[in-house]
Amino acid sequence: MKNAHLWNCPNCDLANPVEPRQAGQSLVCAGCKKEFEAPKLRELTQLPLSNPEGKPSKQVSGSAKQTGSSAMFAIGLAMAIIGGAAGGTLYRYASSLIPDISPDEYVARQNELLDTVPINQLYARWEELYAQRHVPEWQESEVKSLYKQSGYLKTIATGLLAVAAGGVLMTGFSLLSSRRSLQEQ
Numbered sequence: 001m002k003n004a005h006l007w008n009c010p011n012c013d014l015a016n017p018v019e020p021r022q023a024g025q026s027l028v029c030a031g032c033k034k035e036f037e038a039p040k041l042r043e044l045t046q047l048p049l050s051n052p053e054g055k056p057s058k059q060v061s062g063s064a065k066q067t068g069s070s071a072m073f074a075i076g077l078a079m080a081i082i083g084g085a086a087g088g089t090l091y092r093y094a095s096s097l098i099p100d101i102s103p104d105e106y107v108a109r110q111n112e113l114l115d116t117v118p119i120n121q122l123y124a125r126w127e128e129l130y131a132q133r134h135v136p137e138w139q140e141s142e143v144k145s146l147y148k149q150s151g152y153l154k155t156i157a158t159g160l161l162a163v164a165a166g167g168v169l170m171t172g173f174s175l176l177s178s179r180r181s182l183q184e185q
């Protein structure tokens with residue numbers, strides 16, 4: 001009998017253990033077999049416990065479990081929200097760096113654009129590239145590094161989204177375990 005309180009029968013004065021869930025209900029006294037109405041919950045919980053040694057340890061383990069699962073819930077929720085937001089934002093940013101076409105197509109498109117640039121501007125760019133690398137490659141190396149960068153960022157974003165998924169699992173698990181410990185009490 002969990003968390004039962006001792007309530008004295010108004011007829012024979014026998015201490016009957018009454019559980020909180022039985023508060024206010026009609027019960028039969030174990031001694032005189034007469035029916036009586038159990039006290040209301042507020043009144044009942046002020047009466048002495050039928051197992052005073054058993055209760056505190058039960059309560060401690062229950063509340064420790066409760067604290068553990070609510071901490072897990074908070075951490076899981078934070079992981080889900082922060083990981084999801086950061087991962088999602090980073091993934092969108094990484095995708096925005098490059099168009100949704102292959103690197104070769106992108107280079108070809110950029111080279112077409114290059115052909116329309118006036119020669120004085122183009123020459124200035126050529127000089128710039130020549131000064132940097134001595135071998136002007138126009139778009140190729142830049143496009144390649146952009147795709148590489150985007151791929152790298154997408155990998156990090158995927159990691160963050162995995163953290164978010166872990167957080168969702170943790171939140172769900174803590175909800176399940178707190179429900180279970182409530183049922184145990």
Ligand SMILES: [Zn+2]
Binds near residue numbers: 031033034
């Ligand atoms: Zn009685």
